Amino acid sequence: MEIAAEKRIDGKQIRDHHLALLAQEVDLLKARGIEPALAVIIVGQDPASRVYVNNKKAACAKIGVRSAEYALPEETTTEELLALIDRLNADASINGILCQLPVPAHIDESAVLERISPAKDVDCFHPVNVGLLSVGKGNLMPCTPMGVMQMLKYEGVDPAGMHCVVLGRSNIVGKPMAMLLLAANATVTICHSRTKDLAAITRQADLLVAAVGKPKFVTADMVKDGAIVIDVGMDRDENGKLCGDVDFDAVAPKASLITPVPGGVGPMTITMLMRNTLAACKAQNGIKE
Numbered sequence: 447m448e449i450a451a452e453k454r455i456d457g458k459q460i461r462d463h464h465l466a467l468l469a470q471e472v473d474l475l476k477a478r479g480i481e482p483a484l485a486v487i488i489v490g491q492d493p494a495s496r497v498y499v500n501n502k503k504a505a506c507a508k509i510g511v512r513s514a515e516y517a518l519p520e521e522t523t524t525e526e527l528l529a530l531i532d533r534l535n536a537d538a539s540i541n542g543i544l545c546q547l548p549v550p551a552h553i554d555e556s557a558v559l560e561r562i563s564p565a566k567d568v569d570c571f572h573p574v575n576v577g578l579l580s581v582g583k584g585n586l587m588p589c590t591p592m593g594v595m596q597m598l599k600y601e602g603v604d605p606a607g608m609h610c611v612v613l614g615r616s617n618i619v620g621k622p623m624a625m626l627l628l629a630a631n632a633t634v635t636i637c638h639s640r641t642k643d644l645a646a647i648t649r650q651a652d653l654l655v656a657a658v659g660k661p662k663f664v665t666a667d668m669v670k671d672g673a674i675v676i677d678v679g680m681d682r683d684e685n686g687k688l689c690g691d692v693d694f695d696a697v698a699p700k701a702s703l704i705t706p707v708p709g710g711v712g713p714m715t716i717t718m719l720m721r722n723t724l725a726a727c728k729a730q731n732g733i734k735e
């Protein structure tokens with residue numbers, strides 16, 4: 447079935463809108479003698495991580511942010527990685543640091559994420575930044591959830607008063623997504639793998655955010671007529687084709703707005719990484735606006 451184009455939220459269009467604004471901000475910073483810079487750490491040879499890192503570097507290049515890649519071998523120890531982070535924390539020419547996840551299993555991921563200076567934590571993974579987010583005082587924002595909020599804003603959707611159901615409770619998406627929706631005055635329910643009678647809850651959602659990592663998990667019977675459906679999934683279907691957590695073809699006819707995969711939330715995540723890099727750069731240079 448052909449889905450009406452006006453229902454489909456176009457993540458690439460919204461990305462381009464934001465990147466153009468961010469590029470202007472970079473120009474203003476450079477006019478003041480400041481060159482924003484992002485350090486990107488990748489450990490090992492995970493092919494998906496390589497694609498993500500390349501996309502992040504390409505976004506930097508597109509808006510004029512300097513990127514510095516640190517590609518470390520698989521056998522890197524936690525101590526070696528922490529030593530690199532210490533160096534980057536102390537390097538005033540670096541504004542943002544991200545370590546692409548997953549890191550190899552022998553590396554202490556929490557130790558790594560907690561070593562990145564909160565001021566340079568452009569992923570918003572450090573407990574200090576998670577805490578600031580929860581009290582509404584964050585400067586750096588969680589990239590994927592913030593990308594979703596920006597998509598809603600662009601589409602003129604105000605979550606205030608809506609019942610928003612978030613599927614998934616990960617530290618990267620589900621939990622911070624719920625925080626941002628709550629801060630936007632939504633009524634928020636978080637569901638997860640142990641939730642009983644899931645469909646009865648998701649059917650109450652005015653806005654449903656799927657972040658469970660299971661291909662086509664959300665089916666039409668789980669969605670209320672007219673709901674807004676946001677798909678954060680990046681999965682593979684039975685034919686190995688990229689798809690989301692939502693069965694798009696079945697759900698789209700019921701939804702008032704829906705994000706496709708690919709071309710939905712994905713492009714926004716990296717855009718918000720760029721936003722955070724500039725926010726970190728400005729804060730480090732005492733620039734308020």
Ligand code: GUN
Nearest residue numbers: 544545546547548569589
């Ligand atoms: N791996 C999957 N998603 C992410 C992300 O948002 N940030 C980092 N650093 N690694 C990831």
